[in-house]
Structures are given as C-alpha cells and as structure tokens.
Amino acid sequence: MERSAASTPASSSSAPSPRRRVARAERERQILDAAVAVFAERGYANASMDAVAERVGVTKPVLYTHFGSKEGLLLACVSRARTELLEVTSEAAFAAEGPEDMLRRGTLAFFRFLDERAPAFTLLYSEASIAAEAVEAIRAQQTDFIAGLLGVAAPAADPLRLQGWAQVIVGACERLAVWRKRDPRVTAEQATEYLMDLAWSGLAGRTDRSRDP
Amino acid sequence: MERSAASTPASSSSAPSPRRRVARAERERQILDAAVAVFAERGYANASMDAVAERVGVTKPVLYTHFGSKEGLLLACVSRARTELLEVTSEAAFAAEGPEDMLRRGTLAFFRFLDERAPAFTLLYSEASIAAEAVEAIRAQQTDFIAGLLGVAAPAADPLRLQGWAQVIVGACERLAVWRKRDPRVTAEQATEYLMDLAWSGLAGRTDRSRDP
C-alpha cells in the first residue's frame, strides 16, 4: 500500500519517481528481471502480480499490457533462460576435441551456467509446473542437440537409441544439478565426473563381480 | 451448478443419493481418487476444489475437514503414490541376481509401474510444482535406496560418489519415463535398455574412436 522511497528501484537520484515513462523494451527487461526474482523467492503460486509490479515500481496493468497474463509472464522468463542455456552449452561442446571431451565440457558448462544464474534455475526446476510445456521444450532442445552430437560420435546406433541416450544424459544432469543445490559441497567438476562415470565408462567395471561369475 | 444424476459417482443403485453418510477412511479414499483424476485432467492450477467435491458427490467443506487445504490434498495424493513406488521397485530389485540384474529389474519395474498408474504419473511429473517438496522427497527416497544397493555392489566407491551415481540413475529414469509418455512406440524394455547402455556399459566402447587416437 504505502510506497517507500527506499525500495524504489533503479531510477536515478533521490525523488520517489513521480511517474517516469520508460521505453517499451527497457520496461520488459525490468519486468522480466523482477518476475524471475519474485517467482524464485516466493514460488510462482504464492507470488502475486502486484508484488512483481511493486518491485518494478509500476502498477499491475502495466504487466498485462506487456505479457498478457501471469502465465505469459512466467513463460517469457523461461523463454529467455532457454536461449541462454543453448548458447552456453553448444559453445562449450564445439570447443571440444572428440566425443568424451565434448560430453565432459558440455556437462560442465551446464552446471556452471546454473551456478551463475541461480534464480532462473530455481524457477525452471522447482516451480515450473504451469510452464511445464515450456520447460519441456527446453529439455527437447537440449536432447536434440545432444542426440545430434552422439549421432556423429556413434554413427552405427539407430536414431531412437540416440534419443534415448540423450534423454538419459539430460535427466541425469537435471537431477545432479538439483542435488548440488541442496548439497553445495558437490562441485560442478564432481557432478561432471559422476555423470562421466556412468555415461562414459559405465558401472560394469566398477563393481565387485566376485559373486557374479 | 446443476447436478446430473448420471455423474453421481460409485454409490449403489439409482437414486440421486439424498446425502448419504460415509465412514471417514472410505471418504478419504474416494476424495484422493477423485483428486488424482481431476488434478491430472485439468492440471493442479486449473482444477477447482468444487470440481473435486462434485466428483465425489459432496460439497467443498468436506474436503477441507479431511485435508485442510488444496495443497494438503495434493500432498496426500503424492504421498500415497510414493509408498506404492518404493514397494514396487524394491520388490523387483530384491528378486534379482547380481548388480546388473538388479539395476535392470528395478528400472523395468519403475517404467511398468508408471504405465499402470498413468494419472498419478501425470500428477507427479507434470503438475508438481506446488508439491515440489513432496516430489523431491520421493526422489530422495529412490536415490537413497539405489545408493544403498550400489554401495553393496561397489564397496570401494566413496559415499558421495554413490549418491551422485544414484542421482544420475533417478534423473535418467525420470526423463526416459516422460519421453516414453510422449512417444509411446518406446517400450518399457527399450527404455531400460537405453539406461543400461549408459549406466552399465558406458558410451566409451560404442563410439567411433578413429579420430581420437
């Protein structure tokens, strides 16, 4: 209800910003930043549009003229994260030498990206049910990318199997990422190593086979 | 608004059931069944408590005396699924001979369980944001279980690594399950095979290493 001057964002100097007008693109960026923060902090369901609006320093209808609905706003947040994720991982993979290095570098880049962008990460993997479709699209993007790389490395395998392998890798990375968040002593390098243990080397050689002749 | 006699659930014979009283435990079971169905059909966010109540054939406050809140109702649904999941997978794993067979049988049992209980599955993996904590608890349960088995098979590995491997397996299975749902030509057996390809055998032996001497 009361608008504290202190919480007024960005702006310039001191005044409680008596209704400044801002260009459309810039407002959209501001709103997305605020929305990611608010959704991550309070959870999508418990976050009110008024809270997002207050954080930006505008009123609710502004959000609606830009993003149409609460769900639309969430989708826009997810969409932005998606673009950045593919950039980061593909760049890392293409800098590699050989398939093993590619898997390792891509995985590591993934974990480091999530480290840098923690709020977006929380949004994606903890509060994404309403954006299920959009988050699924991100996974599809990553899966297709990985399946493509695997296809080059193992041309003999059939396409469905390549897809299946890619699903395994994407799912494993997602879980490892959530695990790391809950247990910060696990580094990005360690998580990558565990993924490589299974995906690249396999468990076969690591178990005590004495009772399985 | 209007209550059609046809949609009146279960009951016995014909009458539009002029307020029959039902024992507490039985009502709870009815409500959980209805809730799983409604949440899976329309999505948690779009499902109204009135819709669940109508499906059971009671009014809204009844749901609240049993489960406290909409979220509480969702949590109860998830909780029930959780118990059943551990039963099914542990039973399968303990019937196995040796670690490889254990991993294979447990994984297969998981996929088959989800086939049988499709609505509960949809609830868990597509609409679970509000129950994030509860779904995460299911994963923790499965992860601990798997890490325990791996610890027996590979006593030399340190506990953190075992946890990491278990995360990989749980994540991979989850993704493969969602993938299968979208592409039903993938059988439970195939999904299991793809998981085994990576988790057991590893990719190392499957790629064309000619350019990586």
Next chain:
DNA sequence: GCCGGTAACTTACCATGGGTAACTTAGCGG
C-alpha cells in the same frame, strides 16, 4: 515556446475460487 496526439501509466473496479463460520441432519447407542 506552445500544442495536440499517442502511448505509457494509474485508478477503480469485477469475478473466480480458496477457505471458513454457523447451522442441519443422518444414524447409532441406550
């Protein structure tokens, strides 16, 4: 420098649906 038009923004409101207080009644034990 002033003026008008447009687009950004606000106020004030509606409607849906989660949640609850107060009352009603089915069904069982005595």
Next chain:
DNA sequence: CCGCTAAGTTACCCATGGTAAGTTACCGGC
C-alpha cells in the same frame, strides 16, 4: 423412541488474477 455426535450443507469472506476507462508524460510539428 430419544438424544448425542460427527458428517455434511448453506452462505459467506477476501485475496488475487484480470480489465475498462480515465490521466499524464513525452515527442514532433508549427
């Protein structure tokens, strides 16, 4: 047959997603 208890209902509150109508800041033209 009576009355007590717990199952169930009606009728309501209010927070929040969403919108219609009015207001004002800025830009370009004269």
